[in-house]
Amino acid sequence: MVTKANLIKNLVKELQAENLAIFAGAGLSKPAGFVDWKNLLREVAEELELDIDKESDLVTLAQYHVNSKRNNRAKINQVIIDEFSKDIGITENHRILARLPISTYWTTNYDNLIEKALNQIRKIVDVKHEPVQLLTSLRKRDAVLYKMHGDYLHPTKAIIIKDDYEKYLLNNGEFYTALRGDLLTKKFLFLGFSFADPNIDYILGKIRASYSEHHQTHYCILKRVQRFENEELADFEYRERKQKYFIDDLQRVGVDTLLVKEYSEITEILTAVEKEFKRKTIFISGAAYDFSPFSKEEVEKFIFELSKEIIKLDFRIITGFGLGIGSSVIAGAIEELLLSGKRITEDELILRPFPQTTSGEKNLAELWSAYRKDMISFAGISLFLFGNKIDGATGEIVDSNGMIEEFEISKANNCILLPVGATGSMAKKLAERVVKEELQPTISLESVTNEIADLGVLKKNILSILKSLK
Structure with missing residues (x-):
């Protein structure tokens, strides 16, 4: 055993x-509401004046019924259609x-x-x-x-009686x-x-x-x-x-x-x-218009190298094209795949660019929500970085509401939540929430939440947590 x-x-x-x-x-089907083989043939057994609960050889029982009808299996065919044509939901x-x-x-x-x-x-x-x-x-x-x-749609060819098996x-x-x-x-x-x-x-x-x-x-x-x-x-x-x-x-x-x-x-x-199985796949959520206290170049290098190392650890990455983040994630992953001689397939990297326009029944916000749910359904770990954007109406830097939605979807999907609070903005608020609500009690976020001046150290700390999850 x-x-x-x-x-x-x-x-x-x-x-x-x-x-x-x-x-x-x-x-596998019985919990959905379908009958098992014994209950499928219960009515057939009653016509033979036999007790289905006392029978163990149901193949022979079905054959007895056909024999009693002069080799006519119409009754059994109808039972199959009646029982399995019901509209029953999946389990x-x-x-x-x-x-x-x-x-x-x-x-x-x-x-x-x-x-x-x-x-x-x-x-x-x-x-x-x-x-x-x-x-x-x-x-x-x-x-x-x-x-x-x-x-069940072709009952005359269903294997059920002794003749069929022989x-x-x-x-x-x-x-x-x-x-x-x-x-x-x-x-x-x-x-x-x-x-x-x-x-x-x-x-x-x-x-x-x-x-x-x-x-x-x-x-x-x-x-x-x-x-x-x-x-x-x-x-x-x-x-x-x-x-x-x-x-x-x-x-x-x-x-x-x-x-x-x-x-x-x-x-x-x-x-x-x-x-x-999903722990092999990391969803990277990130957006940044403002990179402070770091420079844009420093952050792009940090994301690029982090993405490379994640692929090197044999994780699969899934990501959208987040502002200021997505391009570096993709570039780092692709470079490592090419250097290691691997093919660039969805077994290693799943890219999901967000649609920017729509003329259909759903508005853009609805499309993006459905898109996020589909992306995150592949993942077992969700990594949150930065999380800010510019407000088109006011011109101010604001927290990313898309990251909040991705966090909630990840939480609902029982993903391991890894908001990197040291990158600030929405990621910092999410890290504080994880700690306060004990959403991730088995993993300490201290090494990636406290302010860190050196992005190299932050990268090392993130990878250390990912290695422990493997």
Whole structure:
């Protein structure tokens, strides 16, 4: 078994390597309001005068119903459409998974929650629910979703009865090949999956037999066996013992398990993974018309060198083109990327110039707010520098209201807040607020808040804090 801390650490590592894949079972969709497989077939079981709660082989149960209707599966097809065509909202787990840089999803579910979650954040998802679709790819796709048991909109092709499973290799063998390849090259996290599915058991067994000890190690999260009310202790211990043997067998085929007391812990784990992964990305908020007590040249050099060192520490930078600051941030980051032989991509540097005009339905202020939310959604750390501008009406130097908004968005997103008070203006006020309200109790801002005459020392202190966060 794997510990929660190690699972989070390993998942973040695989995300950074762009090597994590998700396999979703019915348990991922059930909290949204969809039925699990047992409840999907409850009405079918009643027609057979069988008790669904006493049945464990649901594939055979579905086959019994088709047999009783002289090989007519119309009833089962209708049940699939009725249950999964409901307009049900996505869960927080779906939202987190969609936000993470995951490009490969597999599922045995018929519902559309995964693609809905990806579409909501404007990711392009290429859905494959039958083998012929494997021959083509959607251009500029962000993710591919393999629905290896079909889609509720095409119930006649859904894999659900024994006949479907027995003919799966013949009719859907291309899915076997694709999944086998992904299981060999990627790290999978199985969520809401019971491993009772014959197809997955078959593929994992084949990989284990072919590659012995050299296969990938995958992960799954399962709910720990709980004692039922009024259950005999011996019966509970029996189920507990059986679960242990089941987990040992999963490890045999390369799947390490984390047991949780409640499925709500999955959301906590995914939230922690997202937070740790985002720590690699620093949002730099800054604007300066007045650079005092420093000169403009000194500040530009300071920002340039700070940006270079941040990239050197293997952080990713996201920034707008803030007045007096943005250009130096970009120049420093690009120089370091070029010197280190890296490509200038969004894996290293995300640039978001603010729109300056609009003729659409939203005014400029609304556009800028939406733009800021999108930028900061990538970040786990927000760094605030200076924060002043000239008032167009009065000609006076005033604090940057845009920095206040970026601070509030960062706070709402649970970013680590690092206002560099030593640079003055709005950054100084934000630093005082962080200390007063204890918004960042685990990080001392003293080294970057007190007045510092030497920008070289300030740069060193900022980098020291960032290193500690790594």
